[in-house]
């Protein structure tokens with residue numbers, strides 16, 4: 001019997017569903033388990049237990065979560081459920097009475113305890129080593145950086161404040177230490193995530209913590225400024241259109257952080273925004289967007305919208321179309337409204353028929369496609385920096401400052417196999433389609 005067999009480390013499989021925030025949770029669980037000597041199994045077969053990190057936000061996500069639990073039960077049979085859907089233990093146990101344990105989001109300790117119970121840790125100290133930057137599920141060259149949990153807003157369609165509680169920010173020094181470790185490990189792009197990035201540190205009274213011998217406030221401006229000194233791309237997600245967004249513009253203009261803002265506007269009609277319990281003032285927002293672009297001409301604006309929210313009239317929807325035509329956002333996602341179990345919006349009058357939602361969604365996407373195509377075409381002939389994501393025999397695929405991974409477009413370098421994932425290269429844009437670009441590396 002070989003030494004390896006004698007000391008075979010226990011193996012855990014993980015299925016991670018949902019948003020980047022859930023992915024960060026999975027990474028934390030894995031980091032902790034790896035530090036305790038567990039190995040991560042890429043297949044159901046090799047795993048002594050499988051963790052399913054679920055999403056419980058929309059009904060469709062709950063269905064996807066249940067399907068994933070079902071698959072893990074069938075393929076492996078020893079399953080621990082965590083994540084947002086874990087708060088509804090009854091629904092999970094109704095469908096799968098034999099799951100080993102069910103925990104809610106951010107219950108790292110409970111998940112790890114459940115793994116210990118199902119599959120005791122190995123006591124070989126050599127397997128207990130973990131790289132200081134932790135283990136990541138994203139490719140080596142980019143990483144999500146979670147700066148806070150929870151949310152103090154009360155949007156009518158959302159149950160995240162119920163699921164995850166009020167805003168709890170991490171001290172700036174902790175975030176910066178994690179960011180530094182990631183940069184030291186070769187990460188080229190940090191994606192800052194939270195439920196509300198502008199609100200970062202409000203719960204801490206923006207208290208400062210010591211980073212490299214000087215105090216840094218838990219405030220998005222101070223944090224972004226320090227992150228900008230790490231020499232990697234820094235991309236901000238889920239920023240509210242508050243004064244903080246205005247104040248970030250000089251950092252973007254100076255190239256300290258990427259000229260990219262992901263702001264979930266959700267709608268543009270004042271009446272719909274009011275029933276959504278979202279901040280309004282979209283007329284003034286158009287002025288702000290103009291002012292941001294005057295300061296940062298390459299600013300890429302990403303947003304998400306919901307169509308078919310209860311009570312949305314034809315006039316509300318037309319106002320939204322008019323607004324997106326004027327705002328000329330670069331990247332836009334659009335969802336058809338769905339009831340979410342436990343959300344206040346479920347009880348609102350004026351629920352919209354599915355076929356109307358469908359029709360509005362198509363009209364919205366068409367309108368935005370025209371905007372996007374125009375903005376992309378304007379890039380032909382320009383030189384842009386591209387971070388390479390993958391290379392195969394047909395060429396390389398990367399992203400520009402305007403493209404977040406998974407959700408935005410790509411830049412294709414057809415036939416270029418002389419680069420590697422993680423390289424940042426200068427590319428001349430030769431061709432554009434609605435969401436993607438094609439170009440060639442600029443030779444020095």
Ligand code: SF4
Pocket residue numbers: 151152153154155158159160161195196
């Ligand atoms: S800002 Fe609104 S939509 Fe976002 S997490 Fe908070 S309550 Fe939910």
